[in-house]
Amino acid sequence: MTLCKKFREAGVNNILVLEAADQAGGLCRSENIDGHQLDIGGGHFFHTKYPEVFEYVFSHLSKDEFRYYERVSKIALGGITIDYPVESNIWQLPLEEEIQYLISVVRNGEFQGRPEPKNYEEWIRWKLGDKICDDYMIPYNEKLWGVKVDQMDCDWLYKIPQVNVEEILKYSLERKADVRKFPAHIHFYYPMKGGFQRIVDALAEDEKHYIQFKTKAVKLENRDKRWVINKELETKYVINTVPWNSLYEPLGAPEELTADFAKIQYNRLMISLYEKQYTHNWHWRYIPDIHKTYHREFFIHNFAADSKENGVYLESNLDRYRQQTMKYNGKLIYEVRTEAAYPIPVIGHQNAIKHILEYYEPKGLFGVGRWGQHQYQNADVSMYEAMKFVERRIDKG
Numbered sequence: 001m002t003l004c005k006k007f008r009e010a011g012v013n014n015i016l017v018l019e020a021a022d023q024a025g026g027l028c029r030s031e032n033i034d035g036h037q038l039d040i041g042g043g044h045f046f047h048t049k050y051p052e053v054f055e056y057v058f059s060h061l062s063k064d065e066f067r068y069y070e071r072v073s074k075i076a077l078g079g080i081t082i083d084y085p086v087e088s089n090i091w092q093l094p095l096e097e098e099i100q101y102l103i104s105v106v107r108n109g110e111f112q113g114r115p116e117p118k119n120y121e122e123w124i125r126w127k128l129g130d131k132i133c134d135d136y137m138i139p140y141n142e143k144l145w146g147v148k149v150d151q152m153d154c155d156w157l158y159k160i161p162q163v164n165v166e167e168i169l170k171y172s173l174e175r176k177a178d179v180r181k182f183p184a185h186i187h188f189y190y191p192m193k194g195g196f197q198r199i200v201d202a203l204a205e206d207e208k209h210y211i212q213f214k215t216k217a218v219k220l221e222n223r224d225k226r227w228v229i230n231k232e233l234e235t236k237y238v239i240n241t242v243p244w245n246s247l248y249e250p251l252g253a254p255e256e257l258t259a260d261f262a263k264i265q266y267n268r269l270m271i272s273l274y275e276k277q278y279t280h281n282w283h284w285r286y287i288p289d290i291h292k293t294y295h296r297e298f299f300i301h302n303f304a305a306d307s308k309e310n311g312v313y314l315e316s317n318l319d320r321y322r323q324q325t326m327k328y329n330g331k332l333i334y335e336v337r338t339e340a341a342y343p344i345p346v347i348g349h350q351n352a353i354k355h356i357l358e359y360y361e362p363k364g365l366f367g368v369g370r371w372g373q374h375q376y377q378n379a380d381v382s383m384y385e386a387m388k389f390v391e392r393r394i395d396k397g
């Protein structure tokens, strides 16, 4: 949508957006189910480090239409709930546990001066020590991603906390954490009414005429320097914003890229809406417990002001969901699955996407956004990348 809007603003109007679904928004959509605002792609909150993205979103949906929250995110560790992230809040655990965690932290590889490892599991052990890894990081990540952590790359680790041993010890002794060190946004915006969908609707309003709904790209053929899509649409340029691995067959299963396409993987989620009483102010809670199917639970009424009280939704990896019985102490209202949720950072994925993009770009097929670039981008980053892409292309004439 941002690509479409920005190209049009730059004077390019011969655009057609193909959308497989019957409405716009993809993972950012929400639905009202029995009075509950359900973000059907999982928990969605708006924040950004890019001023131009704030300006872009707020120029379509006024800032007054949002509530601004200080994030209240928790982790269920053993039988206790503490603040996120674990390493900054070890002091909230019972004393015996706190001691065990601190011993493990000071034995970590970084503090002992050992070289920085290259695979994800070894890296988190090196950075945070064995106990945080075994009790939280490994089970949580394996639940979420659905792959073993030793098959994952380290290149997305800017997403996780970067505190060092001195800071962890300081927080424990002072019984408080420095929130400026948190890895993710500590504040977020959420629309006062209508869920995250309000943002989608505001952005889609002027683009609807350019979107062809219920049209899935199932065949892409490159003939005489032009692309033919689904045997009927012809164009010079195509911009892909869907998972590349889903385009392998539509692109004619290019043999020279088979190994690269195989490294492009994504997980799927099941989103389960429940009713359950709660009186706290938490926005969401991470659940590393391997015996529980879901990995995160969201307390909707605490961030969606117009949502009915006592609405909770759970995110579960779809494969786990299929294998385990969901045990949750609430009343199930509704369930919905996402087709593609997170790009999985398997080892080698960065080289693979680089090869794919470099192969297709000279042919006029580009990749932009979370899926087109196959990166763990939030919506704001995908918007930003779309803006930058349009600027680059317009500059090139």
Ligand SMILES: Cc1cc2nc3c(=O)[nH]c(=O)nc-3n(C[C@H](O)[C@H](O)[C@H](O)COP(=O)(O)OP(=O)(O)OC[C@H]3O[C@@H](n4cnc5c(N)ncnc54)[C@H](O)[C@@H]3O)c2cc1C
Pocket: 018, 019, 020, 021, 024, 025, 026, 027, 028, 041, 042, 043, 044, 045, 046, 047, 215, 216, 217, 218, 241, 242, 243, 246, 269, 315, 340, 341, 342, 369, 370, 371, 377, 378, 379, 380, 381, 382
């Ligand atoms: C659990 C979860 C939580 C998240 N939380 C946040 C958050 O808090 N804040 C935030 O900013 N971002 C968050 N994100 C990220 C955000 O959802 C994405 O960055 C954003 O949705 C990317 O938009 P997109 O249009 O590129 O892709 P998508 O939203 O995935 O949309 C892809 C679209 O392509 C369509 N499509 C797929 N295949 C085809 C085909 N062959 N032909 C035609 N159409 C096709 C689909 O129907 C879909 O509409 C979260 C994502 C997940 C999974």
